[in-house]
Amino acid sequence: MSEQSPLDLAEGDPFGPHNLPYGVFTTPAEPERRRIGVRIGRYVLDAGAAAVALGSPYAALLDRPGLNPLLAAGRTTWRDVRRALTGWVTVPAHRAAVEPLLHPLDAVTLHLPYEVADYVDFYASEHHATNVGRIFRPDGEPLTPNWKHLPIGYHGRAGTVVVSGTEVVRPRGQRKAPTDPAPVFGPSVKLDIEAEVGFLVGTPTPQGSPVPLADFPEHVFGLSLLNDWSARDIQAWEYVPLGPFLGKSFATSVSAWVTPLEALAAARTAPPARDVPPLPYLDDSEEEEPGGFDIRISVAVNGHTVAEPPFATMYWTAAQQLAHMTVNGASLRTGDLFGSGTVSGPELHQRGSLLELTWNGRDPLDLPTGKRTFLEDGDTVTLTAWAPGPDGTRVGLGEVTGRITPSR
Template sequence: MTWIEIAENSPFGPENLPLGIFRVGDEEPRMGAAIGDQVIDLAPLASAQMLDGSQFAEPSLNAFLALGRPAWHATREWLLELVRNENERDSVEPYLIPQSAVTMQLPFEVSDYVDFYASEHHATNVGRLFRPDAEPLLPNWKHLPVGYHGRAGTVVASGTDIVRPSGQWKAPGADAPTYGPSQRLDIEVELGYVVGSPSILGRPVPITDFKEHVYGVVLVNDWSARDLQAWEYVPLGPFLGKSFATSISPWVVSLDALEASAVRLGKQEPPVLPYLAGEELTNFDITFEVYWNSALVSSPPYREMYWSPAQMLAHLTVNGASVRTGDLFASGTVSGGEKDQRGSFLELSWGGREPVTVDGEPRTFLEDGDEVTITGWAATPDGTKIGLGSVTGRILPAVS
């Protein structure tokens, strides 16, 4: 498949070719494609081949994303030819850089950030924890993809340290809230969708146009302060408990690379309204792994998500709201039906009542110094794995 030597367990085989922004030393950041444990330096390579590669020299993917699907497809076909054709070896090898020699950057400038709530397993678990005396799913949940607007300015690159947030939280049985550092700091395993082509204000995006607007995906860890969230979320939903930080992986995997891992969306009952309905709706056969201080604690499956990404985008825009180049919308926490498939520590420890063993100690929520890494890969029918890379963050003490 390729003349480039790639380790058998590499997440970035020749059919993947995710895009990201890297820096070498003090050089300006620029765009590259990952293959194996190397980065293809695209700007000088395109120049050497007498191609217009100005977008590859930009410090974010936004200029490339704005070019739209024909350009995305042409770039992928060019890259596939470069790595598959032995005759291209001499022209490409000078522009291969070991990933160990680069520093990855935030891959794109985030214009807007929307977070959904698309896992029935997760929504049911949270409903049982937050509202134990009521139905776990609220009446609207199976009629629309529930979501909220986050803060684009606090979306950070993998490897960025996360400062423990402070805010109001109310202890059980207390008459009044307390201000201070969050005591129930959590993660959320999510898949994020990266918008390339913008839409027009006032014109909804139909589910059939999903691939015309979305370039690809990143791994997302939407850090969550559960004590802040529980006190503040009624009646308007998440705010300070979510807005302090959201981490994303450095490599953006294209929808074209993921195409072979698509699986049909499960049956939705009751039937959804027409603007959310379609015969070809799909999710992806992606498995995540969550490492808490290097201990594997969970493996959530994405294929069981109740809402598809095309439905999320359709609902996001059905009121006429537009999307812009660089918009990010995420799936919400990915959880499966088994305990070791839960995508948050809130669920994994069942609200703190069932500790998880980490480093030989019982743990419930994150402590200062803890590090969380989320990895993921998509499986295809022929056994190929399309890696999504990883997203990592370490908890720092709250600012006094």
């Protein structure tokens, strides 16, 4: 009996040929040589080596240490490369060339697969924004007057975007409780997570050229899970009047895998009904393709699931976020990353942050490892997700994990 090929996947594998997310990896034999990889089941295909072995015209894009040249190549090339990769892992005639270039996933080291140009984070879940408003403004309206007119966001720090598995050092900074006479300095005592989806820009734009809603797929290459770590006590003291700064900029974790938009065609869904008509540049009511994505996220703390936020409930779509981000003429650069904002649903178990899950520490979570309000040193947070794929399959998104280490 012949040995089973790594390309013979179990039925329903969420990382089958219908998915093929991109990453960057190194091997123990060549730890300094970064290569573009494509995940297939529990293996990573050396995409550049496969392109060279098969005489592909895309070798110049795939035999690289990072994704940025492929990102910049544009949508037509993204489609052509994906079509070629699909053939390499499904056509039997290619197996002899491809199989030696497959590396077991647990035998490689994964790296941040692209160079981040700019990082922007939004605040697009009505359920999350309403919960936060009720926590911090219990006697006022939970949503600010502008919230249903535009996707609120802030510019983050691109240099502290890190790949899944990177340890997160507890940040230090100023904090002041409402009853404290003066601020104090020290490690954050309200360290939190935000379960999000990050969208990766490929094709750039010149300054002064807004991106309309319909052009979203021309510029966005794919998406990944994202954890926007947040020091709530530092954030609460600093954010008036200009918004998040040091409470957010210490670390943002992203998956090592970027799922192409094309792999998520079956997951497109209409966003929730809007009770305030958006301005024309944000009006997606006549768009051919629905702007939402049906992505089911799970949040685990120390291996225990604490929340399952549904991305389909997001009020503002990624296309609207991109349109708003550029409407003033701001340019796009290859490698720009924008986060969706915390994903939260209407139910308690669907809240995507500990701030909401514990109602700012009032209602601790009872975990097998002990009660939690906010994160303690040694805690590990893992985000996983899947989305509907073609013909009843599931598309797996690469996980995001991070362990909290003590302040330095």
